[in-house]
Amino acid sequence: MPLLAKEDQDFIRKKFEQELEGDVTLVLFRSGGSKLTIPGRPEQRGADYSDETEELLHDLEELSPKIKVQVYSMYADKDMVERFQIDRTPAIAFLSNEKDVGIRFFGIPSGYEFGALLEDIIDVSKGKNRLSASTKTQLASIEKDVVIKVFTTPT
Amino acid sequence: MAMESPHIRGEMYDAAEFEDVIRKYKIHGVPKIVINETIEFLGAQPERAFLSHVMKAAQSPDGQK
Numbered sequence: 001m002p003l004l005a006k007e008d009q010d011f012i013r014k015k016f017e018q019e020l021e022g023d024v025t026l027v028l029f030r031s032g033g034s035k036l037t038i039p040g041r042p043e044q045r046g047a048d049y050s051d052e053t054e055e056l057l058h059d060l061e062e063l064s065p066k067i068k069v070q071v072y073s074m075y076a077d078k079d080m081v082e083r084f085q086i087d088r089t090p091a092i093a094f095l096s097n098e099k100d101v102g103i104r105f106f107g108i109p110s111g112y113e114f115g116a117l118l119e120d121i122i123d124v125s126k127g128k129n130r131l132s133a134s135t136k137t138q139l140a141s142i143e144k145d146v147v148i149k150v151f152t153t154p155t
Numbered sequence: 156m157a158m159e160s161p162h163i164r165g166e167m168y169d170a171a172e173f174e175d176v177i178r179k180y181k182i183h184g185v186p187k188i189v190i191n192e193t194i195e196f197l198g199a200q201p202e203r204a205f206l207s208h209v210m211k212a213a214q215s216p217d218g219q220k
Contacts, residue, residue, distance in 0.1 A: 048172065088173060102157035107169025116167060129158045135206050139160045142213040146163045149189045151182050153171040
């Protein structure tokens with residue numbers, strides 16, 4: 001059963017139709033195994049919201065042919081975990097043209113974060129962001145690694 | 156900003172799910188923003204203010220708080 005209500009699905013599908021340009025891949029790192037377990041090999045259910053996050057991302061995947069979802073296990077897919085530098089689950093990374101865009105969501109994106117997720121999907125798909133020209137000029141001068149952490153809680 | 160520069164990574168945390176994060180970064184009011192573990196501020200800020208925090212973090216030598 002999808003997590004998103006029918007009205008929300010319709011709204012988001014339409015928004016994606018209107019705004020998405022290039023393909024976007026959402027890479028999910030989860031605890032336990034995938035929701036799609038192989039019979040005879042039951043995976044331990046994750047203690048976090050990995051199941052729900054996986055379901056949410058698959059819901060979004062259904063709403064546009066331009067959205068793809070890849071699911072990796074924190075435990076089994078160590079090379080991917082290291083490549084994306086993931087230290088907690090559930091975690092979502094974004095790929096555009098196979099490139100890591102440098103965006104991460106940790107924890108199930110609900111409330112305000114869900115809106116931010118949708119906006120990020122659209123921005124990444126367009127390859128454009130909403131920054132001013134002068135901001136971009138200043139950012140271009142940065143040579144050091146900068147990690148910006150934004151902490152929210154669902155209201 | 157993460158999209159704009161390959162040096163920048165943007166991480167969104169649903170703090171409610173991660174006790175260790177609430178404790179480590181002392182999350183009371185949200186949104187709270189922490190850059191390179193050293194620069195902190197609360198609330199959604201206009202782009203210019205946000206940028207000045209990012210540039211400060213990018214310019215400070217490693218290990219300096």
